[in-house]
Amino acid sequence: MSAVTSPLVWEHVQPAAARRLLTGAIDAFAERGFQATTTRDIASRAGMSPAALYVHYPSKERLLFEISLYGHRAALEVLRDAGDPAPDDIPGDAAPESSSSASVTADRSPAERLRAMVSAFTAWHAEHHTIARVVQYELAALTPEHLAEVAAIRRAISAQLEQVLADGVDDGSFAVEDLPGTTLAVLSLSIDVARWYTPHRAKPEDLGTLYGDLALRMVQA
Amino acid sequence: MSAVTSPLVWEHVQPAAARRLLTGAIDAFAERGFQATTTRDIASRAGMSPAALYVHYPSKERLLFEISLYGHRAALEVLRDAGDPAPDDIPGDAAPESSSSASVTADRSPAERLRAMVSAFTAWHAEHHTIARVVQYELAALTPEHLAEVAAIRRAISAQLEQVLADGVDDGSFAVEDLPGTTLAVLSLSIDVARWYTPHRAKPEDLGTLYGDLALRMVQA
DNA sequence: GTCTATAAAACGATAGAC
DNA sequence: GTCTATCGTTTTATAGAC
Numbered sequence: 387m388s389a390v391t392s393p394l395v396w397e398h399v400q401p402a403a404a405r406r407l408l409t410g411a412i413d414a415f416a417e418r419g420f421q422a423t424t425t426r427d428i429a430s431r432a433g434m435s436p437a438a439l440y441v442h443y444p445s446k447e448r449l450l451f452e453i454s455l456y457g458h459r460a461a462l463e464v465l466r467d468a469g470d471p472a473p474d475d476i477p478g479d480a481a482p483e484s485s486s487s488a489s490v491t492a493d494r495s496p497a498e499r500l501r502a503m504v505s506a507f508t509a510w511h512a513e514h515h516t517i518a519r520v521v522q523y524e525l526a527a528l529t530p531e532h533l534a535e536v537a538a539i540r541r542a543i544s545a546q547l548e549q550v551l552a553d554g555v556d557d558g559s560f561a562v563e564d565l566p567g568t569t570l571a572v573l574s575l576s577i578d579v580a581r582w583y584t585p586h587r588a589k590p591e592d593l594g595t596l597y598g599d600l601a602l603r604m605v606q607a
Numbered sequence: 608m609s610a611v612t613s614p615l616v617w618e619h620v621q622p623a624a625a626r627r628l629l630t631g632a633i634d635a636f637a638e639r640g641f642q643a644t645t646t647r648d649i650a651s652r653a654g655m656s657p658a659a660l661y662v663h664y665p666s667k668e669r670l671l672f673e674i675s676l677y678g679h680r681a682a683l684e685v686l687r688d689a690g691d692p693a694p695d696d697i698p699g700d701a702a703p704e705s706s707s708s709a710s711v712t713a714d715r716s717p718a719e720r721l722r723a724m725v726s727a728f729t730a731w732h733a734e735h736h737t738i739a740r741v742v743q744y745e746l747a748a749l750t751p752e753h754l755a756e757v758a759a760i761r762r763a764i765s766a767q768l769e770q771v772l773a774d775g776v777d778d779g780s781f782a783v784e785d786l787p788g789t790t791l792a793v794l795s796l797s798i799d800v801a802r803w804y805t806p807h808r809a810k811p812e813d814l815g816t817l818y819g820d821l822a823l824r825m826v827q828a
Numbered sequence: 829g830t831c832t833a834t835a836a837a838a839c840g841a842t843a844g845a846c
Numbered sequence: 847g848t849c850t851a852t853c854g855t856t857t858t859a860t861a862g863a864c
Contacts, residue, residue, distance in 0.1 A: 401829090403829080403830090418642075418747065419640065419642055419747065421639075421640055421642035421643040422642040422747075422748075424856085424857070424858085425857085425858060425859080426856095426857090426858095434829095434830075434831090435830065435831055435832080436858085436859085437830075437831070437832080437833095437859085437860080437861095438829070438830055438831075439859095440858090440859065440860075441829055441830075442829090444859095445858080445859085446858075446859095522802075523744065523802075526638075526639065526640065526643075527643075563817075564817055567809065567814070567817050568817070568821070570803070571796060571817070571818065571821055574795070574796055574799035574800070574802075574803070575792060575795055575796055575799075577799060577802075578795035578796075578798060578799040578802075579795070581743075581744075581795075581798075581799075582791070582795070588788065593788070596784075596785055596788050596789070596792070597792065600789070600792055600825045603824050603825050603826075603827075604821045604824050604825055605824075606824075622847090624847075624848090645838080645839070645840085646839080646840060646841080647838090647839085647840095655847095655848070655849090656848065656849055656850075657840085657841085658841085658842075658843095658848075658849070658850080658851095659847070659848050659849075660841095661840090661841065661842075662847055662848075663847090665841095666840080666841080667840070667841095
């Protein structure tokens with residue numbers, strides 16, 4: 387686990403057999419894709435017979451949905467924590483004497499926030515590239531109802547990034563002609579990491595640093 | 608068809624039934640993915656029975672390979688034409704009195720070439736987003752032998768972009784610390800267009816213009 | 829909650845008539 | 847070169863014993 391990304395643990399998935407099925411499914415879906423993965427493959431990765439899967443999940447699609455939903459929530463949380471306008475607020479280490487919005491010190495600059503957001507979001511996609519691959523490339527296999535639920539989280543992710551770009555345009559530090567288009571481009575940069583990343587290519591933190599810098603150069607005045 | 612991208616026609620695929628199967632397969636693979644597409648689906652899009660497919664192609668994978676190979680070649684050609692160092696050399700409209708390398712005028716700047724390459728490569732991924740989706744996201748379904756063949760073309764695509772970045776670093780117009788990492792990031796930007804693009808979002812040319820500008824900002828000194 | 833066994837359907841690909 | 851018919855296999859998911 388990296389210091390710049392939220393840990394991705396599955397302790398909340400109970401019992402342990404359900405958790406083994408879920409992590410096995412993540413690996414299988416990331417390797418072969420949802421459609422090419424069989425329930426036998428998932429079950430065998432969890433050390434079980436194919437039938438045992440259906441005690442814990444009603445269908446293969448439901449397994450995908452649980453993974454996709456939790457993965458999207460984790461990605462949004464990473465972006466929100468990194469882009470918090472309040473300074474000196476280490477994510478996951480809340481200040482005990484005051485809420486972050488009651489801080490008396492000045493907000494971080496849009497440039498600072500954008501760099502931190504892209505850096506953390508990119509590092510998350512690298513660090514958790516298996517679940518990120520499922521999150522980003524298996525949306526078409528979800529039922530319409532489940533897709534709608536994760537699509538809402540995707541819009542929130544996009545809105546987070548668009549807001550910091552808008553803030554930078556407002557205070558003159560950014561020069562962005564096409565705000566939605568540039569937002570999508572910056573998001574693209576991080577998301578595509580899930581497609582090509584393998585651990586031997588680069589360390590997630592280093593990749594995050596590079597991409598945070600590149601994103602800043604894309605928008606700075 | 609757009610003026611900034613090579614036309615993508617399939618006249619060379621003969622007879623017409625084979626061509627209908629191929630274009631049907633492109634649409635199906637792009638919509639649902641290779642694994643979720645059935646041979647019955649492809650055949651019915653071509654107005655044929657499932658068995659007729661095997662008169663023209665020995666397997667579903669072979670159909671994917673033909674699409675992937677031709678798509679990769681087209682993408683490389685677009686990048687090469689746009690990044691040609693010789694000036695005033697309109698792609699597909701060769702000068703009759705001299706070869707392009709014998710031109711006496713000065714080469715185009717790395718900045719000009721990079722902008723043109725990213726612009727054309729991005730516009731191609733938008734204009735031909737269905738085949739681009741197959742090209743970029745169905746590599747895992749190829750046999751090892753077929754994958755090796757398209758991987759060689761992918762390395763040539765990456766090398767084209769890395770060369771223009773290296774040229775810009777050499778003449779001082781670009782400031783790039785991590786050359787392979789930045790090459791991959793710029794490529795990523797264009798490739799990810801295939802994931803999200805739909806015609807109502809933007810015109811391919813406009814998207815190319817935006818992305819050419821963003822790529823230039825990412826690397827300029 | 830896990831197993832063996834299997835149901836019911838869909839799959840890629842083939843056989844043989846025309 | 848296209849068809850109908852179907853082979854042999856694999857798939858998701860269920861039934862029922864333990």
